[in-house]
Amino acid sequence: MRLKLMVVAGCMALPGLLLTGATAAAANPATPSPSTTPSPPPSATPSAPGHENDPPNEVASTESYSTFRSSPGFQLPFPCGQAWAGNNSGSSAHRGYELDFNRGNTASADLGDTVVAAAAGKVVISSHQGSQNGFGNLVKIDHGGGWTTFYAHLNVRSVSAGDTVAQGQKVGTVGKTSRPGNNISPHLHFEVRQGAGYPGNIRKAVFNGVTFGYPIQTVTSKNACSGGGGGGGGANPHTPQSVCGNGYRVVDSAALGAGGTVYLMYNSANRNNCVTTIKKNSLGKATAVGAYLEVKGKPRVTDNGNFTYFAGPVRAAAPGKCVKWGGKAGTAVYNSPFEHCG
Ligand SMILES: [Zn+2]
Numbered sequence: 001m002r003l004k005l006m007v008v009a010g011c012m013a014l015p016g017l018l019l020t021g022a023t024a025a026a027a028n029p030a031t032p033s034p035s036t037t038p039s040p041p042p043s044a045t046p047s048a049p050g051h052e053n054d055p056p057n058e059v060a061s062t063e064s065y066s067t068f069r070s071s072p073g074f075q076l077p078f079p080c081g082q083a084w085a086g087n088n089s090g091s092s093a094h095r096g097y098e099l100d101f102n103r104g105n106t107a108s109a110d111l112g113d114t115v116v117a118a119a120a121g122k123v124v125i126s127s128h129q130g131s132q133n134g135f136g137n138l139v140k141i142d143h144g145g146g147w148t149t150f151y152a153h154l155n156v157r158s159v160s161a162g163d164t165v166a167q168g169q170k171v172g173t174v175g176k177t178s179r180p181g182n183n184i185s186p187h188l189h190f191e192v193r194q195g196a197g198y199p200g201n202i203r204k205a206v207f208n209g210v211t212f213g214y215p216i217q218t219v220t221s222k223n224a225c226s227g228g229g230g231g232g233g234g235a236n237p238h239t240p241q242s243v244c245g246n247g248y249r250v251v252d253s254a255a256l257g258a259g260g261t262v263y264l265m266y267n268s269a270n271r272n273n274c275v276t277t278i279k280k281n282s283l284g285k286a287t288a289v290g291a292y293l294e295v296k297g298k299p300r301v302t303d304n305g306n307f308t309y310f311a312g313p314v315r316a317a318a319p320g321k322c323v324k325w326g327g328k329a330g331t332a333v334y335n336s337p338f339e340h341c342g
Contacts, residue, residue, distance in 0.1 A: 072119040072143040073284040073308040075167060075223035076207045077101075077151060077190055079114055082221045086190075086205070089215035093134065096202030099212065101174075101188040111155060111186040113174045116167075116223055117141055118149050118192070118207075123163040128177065135189070136177025141165060152189035153177050167284075168224025208237060209284070209309030236283055236309055240265055244274035244313045251340060252325075259329030260310075262291055264340065271319060273340075276312035277327035284308050291327040296338055304328075 078084050078101070086099040103110050118141075125140035137154035155175025159165055176186040193201045205212040208222040222237055240250055240263040248265040255261050260279040267274070277291040290304035291312035298321075301314040311327060322341035326334045 071206060071286055071306075071308070072121070072145070072147055073167075073209070073286055074118040074149070074192060074206055075284070076219050076221035077115055077118045077149070077171075077188065078221045078223065079116055079168070080221055080223055080225035082113075083218055084188075084221070085216070085218045086212060087216050088212075091189075095199035097192070097204045097212075097214065098202060099190045099205055101190060102186075107185040110174045111176070114170050115151055115154065115172045115174060115188055117165045117169050117171050118167070118190075118223070119143050119147075120167045121149075121165060123159045123161050123165060123171070124148070126157050126159055126161050126163075129179070131179045134178050134182060136179070137172065137175060139171045141171070146195045148193045150189070150191040150193070152191075153184065153187060155186070166224075206308075209307065210238075236278055236280065238278060238309050240276055240278060243276040243278070243310050244315075248272075248274050252336070254326070254334040254336070255332075256327065256329035256334055257332030259287075259332050260289065260327075262325070262327035262329075262334050264293075264323070264325045264336075266340075270317075272315050272317050273323055273325075274313045274315045275325045275327065276310055276314075277329055278310050279307075279329060287330065289327070289329050292325065294324040296322045296324070300324075 076084065082103070084101045084103045086101050088094060088097060088099055090100055091098070103113070121141040121143040123139060124142045125138055128137050129135045135150070135152040137152070137157050139151040139154060139157055139159060141149050143149065151171055153175050154172035154177060157172045158170045159172070165171060174186050174188050176184050178184050190205070192203045192205050194203050195201050204214065207219055212219065241248060244265045244267075247267040247269050249267075250263050251266045252264040253261055256277065259281060260277050262275065262277040265274040265276070266272070273293055275291045275293040277289050279287070279289055286306035286308050288305075289307050289311040290302065291314055292300050292302040293314045293316050294300035295316050295318040298316070301316055303312045303314050305311065316323070320342055322338035324338050325336050328334070
């Protein structure tokens with residue numbers, strides 16, 4: 001699976017940085033607090049400027065996770081064309097694959113910028129979390145299949161619990177709200193979760209079919225770029241070259257009905273072959289697609305799954321050998337003979 005969990009020890013100790021609002025205790029906004037005093041949290045570690053005590057720890061899960069399906073095809077939670085720097089490691093409060101987004105030259109440059117839904121869904125939380133956690137103004141969207149996204153520290157919330165939202169629809173603006181007394185600089189704290197079991201349910205963010213380059217990467221939004229609700233229309237932003245990488249050239253290809261094309265590529269510099277299947281329809285939606293490469297005499301390398309834009313890349317070196325390659329998109333399948341020998 002592509003969802004591999006790891007604990008990110010994200011603390012950048014900066015001398016001289018003082019924390020305000022010292023707690024980071026778990027809280028459950030849907031459950032009345034018991035009369036007992038919560039046990040004191042472990043002392044926080046100073047983190048990147050402005051991100052002290054950034055996130056919460058936990059928010060109640062009210063969804064039923066009896067049915068799971070593949071990822072809804074998330075896009076960056078900002079309007080089409082905008083470039084945002086995502087940072088997983090800048091906050092000591094992060095426990096998994098949470099991301100803090102910023103843009104601009106100053107700490108407050110992005111205050112008030114539009115935040116949009118990463119995928120279509122139903123708003124299940126739109127409220128200020130008060131002192132229960134560090135989220136401040138929080139919007140949580142349920143995308144079905146156990147998938148949810150969190151948008152925290154919002155300056156303004158533009159949707160209400162119960163609303164249905166489209167991918168790319170505005171849900172609020174970037175802000176610096178948090179628990180009372182907790183001073184942070186403006187940023188969007190964003191999470192993708194699947195199922196219950198915090199913090200293990202915080203998944204790696206995948207935008208436009210590409211897994212975020214943890215811990216830090218600047219990503220340009222493709223959210224609703226086609227103007228029609230996003231993801232469902234327009235051209236596939238991925239090419240065989242972008243998937244296989246620099247130095248690879250197409251040496252063969254085969255159509256997979258209307259669903260896509262599978263490509264065999266070769267890199268003369270490192271003598272690797274690469275196979276990828278690029279989808280042509282259901283773009284942004286996870287659908288069955290696959291790619292494989294088999295060097296004669298060796299085990300086949302396969303990447304099959306429900307993917308939003310492409311399958312692969314699968315790579316193998318085959319000096320002096322013949323290769324068999326192919327893939328599928330929906331029900332269309334292509335299998336080459338052993339060929340391209342040498
Ligand atoms: Zn954060």
